[in-house]
Amino acid sequence: MIRRYALLAILVSVAAGARAQQVGQNKTPDEAQGFTLKINSNLVVEAVTVKDKKGNFIHGLTAKDFVLTEDGAPQAIRYCEHQNLTETAKPLPAEKPANEEITVYNRLARTQIAPESMDKQRYKNRRLLALYFDMTALPPPDQLRSLAAAEKFVRTQMTTADLIAILRYQGGSVDILQDFTADRNRLLSILETMVVGEGQGSSDTVDDTSSADTGAAFGQDDSEFNVFNTDRQLSAVQTAARMLGHVSEKKSLIYFASGLRLNGIDNQAQMHATADEAIKAGVSIWTVDARGLVASAPMGDATQGSPGGQSMYTGTSAQTLTTDFQQSQDTLYALAGDTGGKAFLDNNDLSRGIVQAQQAISDYYILGYYTTNAEPNGKFRRIRISLGQSQEAKLDYRQGYYAEKQFNKFNGVDRERQLEDALMLEDPITDLTIAMEIDYFQLNRAEYFVPIIVKIPGRELALAKRGGAEHTLIDFVGEIKDLIGGATVSNVRDNVNIKLSDATAAELAHRPIEYDIGFTLLPGKYSIKFLARDDETGRIGTYQTNFVIPNLNKDTRRVPISAVVLSSQRVDLKNAIYDAEKAKDRAIAEAVNPLVQEGRKIIPSVTRVITTGHKLGVYFQAYKEKQQEENTPVPTAKSVTPTPLYAFVTFYQDGKKVYETQPTSITPGAGNNFSKLPFSFDIDTDALPRGQYDCQVTVLDPAAQKTAFWRAPIMLAK
Numbered sequence: 001m002i003r004r005y006a007l008l009a010i011l012v013s014v015a016a017g018a019r020a021q022q023v024g025q026n027k028t029p030d031e032a033q034g035f036t037l038k039i040n041s042n043l044v045v046e047a048v049t050v051k052d053k054k055g056n057f058i059h060g061l062t063a064k065d066f067v068l069t070e071d072g073a074p075q076a077i078r079y080c081e082h083q084n085l086t087e088t089a090k091p092l093p094a095e096k097p098a099n100e101e102i103t104v105y106n107r108l109a110r111t112q113i114a115p116e117s118m119d120k121q122r123y124k125n126r127r128l129l130a131l132y133f134d135m136t137a138l139p140p141p142d143q144l145r146s147l148a149a150a151e152k153f154v155r156t157q158m159t160t161a162d163l164i165a166i167l168r169y170q171g172g173s174v175d176i177l178q179d180f181t182a183d184r185n186r187l188l189s190i191l192e193t194m195v196v197g198e199g200q201g202s203s204d205t206v207d208d209t210s211s212a213d214t215g216a217a218f219g220q221d222d223s224e225f226n227v228f229n230t231d232r233q234l235s236a237v238q239t240a241a242r243m244l245g246h247v248s249e250k251k252s253l254i255y256f257a258s259g260l261r262l263n264g265i266d267n268q269a270q271m272h273a274t275a276d277e278a279i280k281a282g283v284s285i286w287t288v289d290a291r292g293l294v295a296s297a298p299m300g301d302a303t304q305g306s307p308g309g310q311s312m313y314t315g316t317s318a319q320t321l322t323t324d325f326q327q328s329q330d331t332l333y334a335l336a337g338d339t340g341g342k343a344f345l346d347n348n349d350l351s352r353g354i355v356q357a358q359q360a361i362s363d364y365y366i367l368g369y370y371t372t373n374a375e376p377n378g379k380f381r382r383i384r385i386s387l388g389q390s391q392e393a394k395l396d397y398r399q400g401y402y403a404e405k406q407f408n409k410f411n412g413v414d415r416e417r418q419l420e421d422a423l424m425l426e427d428p429i430t431d432l433t434i435a436m437e438i439d440y441f442q443l444n445r446a447e448y449f450v451p452i453i454v455k456i457p458g459r460e461l462a463l464a465k466r467g468g469a470e471h472t473l474i475d476f477v478g479e480i481k482d483l484i485g486g487a488t489v490s491n492v493r494d495n496v497n498i499k500l501s502d503a504t505a506a507e508l509a510h511r512p513i514e515y516d517i518g519f520t521l522l523p524g525k526y527s528i529k530f531l532a533r534d535d536e537t538g539r540i541g542t543y544q545t546n547f548v549i550p551n552l553n554k555d556t557r558r559v560p561i562s563a564v565v566l567s568s569q570r571v572d573l574k575n576a577i578y579d580a581e582k583a584k585d586r587a588i589a590e591a592v593n594p595l596v597q598e599g600r601k602i603i604p605s606v607t608r609v610i611t612t613g614h615k616l617g618v619y620f621q622a623y624k625e626k627q628q629e630e631n632t633p634v635p636t637a638k639s640v641t642p643t644p645l646y647a648f649v650t651f652y653q654d655g656k657k658v659y660e661t662q663p664t665s666i667t668p669g670a671g672n673n674f675s676k677l678p679f680s681f682d683i684d685t686d687a688l689p690r691g692q693y694d695c696q697v698t699v700l701d702p703a704a705q706k707t708a709f710w711r712a713p714i715m716l717a718k
Helices: 140-156 184-192 229-244 268-281 316-338 351-360 412-424 502-508 583-592
Strands: 003-016 033-051 066-070 077-083 127-134 162-169 174-181 251-257 283-289 364-370 380-387 394-396 400-402 435-438 448-457 471-482 488-499 512-521 524-534 540-549 565-572 600-604 609-611 616-625 645-653 656-660 664-666 674-683 691-701 706-717
Touching: 033 066, 033 380, 066 077, 066 364, 127 140, 127 229, 127 351, 140 184, 140 251, 140 351, 162 184, 162 229, 174 184, 174 229, 229 251, 229 268, 229 283, 251 316, 251 351, 268 283, 268 316, 283 316, 283 351, 380 394, 412 471, 412 524, 412 540, 435 524, 435 540, 448 524, 448 540, 448 600, 471 512, 488 512, 512 524, 512 600, 565 609, 616 645, 616 691, 616 706, 645 674, 664 674
Parallel strands: 127 162, 127 251, 251 283, 609 706
Antiparallel strands: 003 033, 033 364, 033 394, 066 380, 077 364, 162 174, 380 400, 435 448, 448 512, 471 488, 471 524, 524 540, 565 600, 565 616, 616 674, 645 656, 645 664, 645 691, 691 706
16 A cells, blocks of 8 residues: 655745735835745555455445554544545457557657646546566567567556556666556557667676677676666666656556566665665556566577586586576566565466556555644654444555654754664665675685775765755765674774865766775675765665675685776875775775775776776786695696786677787795785776777686686776
8 A cells, every 4th residue: 555745835825905014125005915824734645445354345434434543643534535446447448450550649758747636636546557668678579578468458458447657768767658548549659669679788697607608708707797787777666666656546567577686796775775665655566577488498599609618518507597587586576575566477478467467456545644743753653544433344554654854953863863773774765876896805814805985976965065065974884794694793884074165066066976995804795784874965875785705715726816996096095085994094004905005095996987088907916825836746846936927908899809908927925825916907998999898807827727717897988
């Protein structure tokens, strides 16, 4: 069921014949004057389904039949409206066959759903269905199946109670191609003129074990590609839910996609935020897997090359392919289940998924009341609804809502409590956009230094300057937990003060804010939850993900290397103000942090976008132990002599090599049992055409006959 929390501002302008003279104005008593009356009311709307023991809807109830409390306090129900879908939902006559011509209408270029007006109740006794096509997650064959299923529903399964909207996401924005309408001819016109192939190029990726052989050089892990793709898809669904939230009635969003997989590098907070936004907007999401019933070939179908390597002979490739498919359906299942919908999987008749959403919305009541608690404290308010006079019935409704809170009225205790509550929330707050990069460098055989870099778009902080603030304080709070034991292993609480002059605000509008902090961790699996808050506006962003610190000592097949850092900027350590270490700790930080070299700090490019005029810096460490060279059949004088490691960087575009650096060699120091070999490259990218490339790092150890590869996508922009 839906719940609403709306702030209504009513402005009334009245002209009177006789008024008191206003101070400072020379007006006669007979001159018409005006005044403005502002009334603020907190309106809460609940949608309630009431059924008897047999599951039949109970008709004829009024506001007097309901008992509603908020945090135990009785509330006066101001209106009760019955949404009667049983009598209005009649089958429509058959539409023209698909091969006949229909009138072509122009698609809308809107970003908002039209709300219901006071003089015309356009959504009264109507079932609201929004068809949402995620073109970034639909390859052309699945787009055809999705559009065909939508056309079938509109032609043969629509009823007189249905209003349908069409939304599309193709990577840049969520477009409303058609607002809610019952005009089947208009809907069919929109569906039949949608271009198959729109939004391609950002599909989900799979593990390297099952990825196709494209003919390009081998990369370590294909899951490094499209780092934030799933986040963008979920954020788009969140935007669509917010658009539908302008309508008080129940809404169903039918989400067509070819799976949706949360990789380990995706922001899991976005998944929770999307579900929370749908719940607040009264939207139930019904996910439809457009792939239908799939019988996958063990090595993939004929549209791509077979995977290479040992995995195709051991069965690992086939198992990984199956696991990837199941995980892509798990996310669809969770998204639907968390919002009150259902997932439609493994069925070729996709229109049945729309019919399920259609049949799930039956008669219900809309109750509205003005809460007696006008305090904007931001706390959760629990709602209880029952029938009076001991009537036995089963009621289905949303159990409560979070009140609004005016951040400028927070005291110090309130602000700290807000951060603590936000850190504990299962449904994270994502008002600020946050990107994060987690790297690791081996300090010794047991410990790893883990620098964490956070990037926030500066344009979101520039809002404080437009509000007249001379500075803004950004609060940071986060914690790292051990996934195995669940214990908190480390945490951070810090703040950064940014002075907002006119020049700084103009710079912030085009540049991001980066903040970094470092931890010392042991190998293992961890989760991190990190929050940033703009203290001027109170907006909070959350980033949450799982990460792994590998035990490089156990990897005997490859050359052990650290995480690879891509950067386009180095700054003096004293000027790196977005740093958690204070001045007294800088000497320690400089000695431990491998990103600090000769008093200058490497600033990682979290989003891996390099603009014109900046060089691309590639930095990583390789590790070599002396005993690796002593494991030879016959010890010789040469076996104890340190031998060099070689490394070079290669750029690929469309599977073809377009640039490669000269190999660089580093020889471990004599007598060192454990050597850290830092490799650094500065690449002038201005000579390369702008566009997307695959950056690959190759490390060679000729003496041990071992290699290591790392690959990630980068974007060269103007």
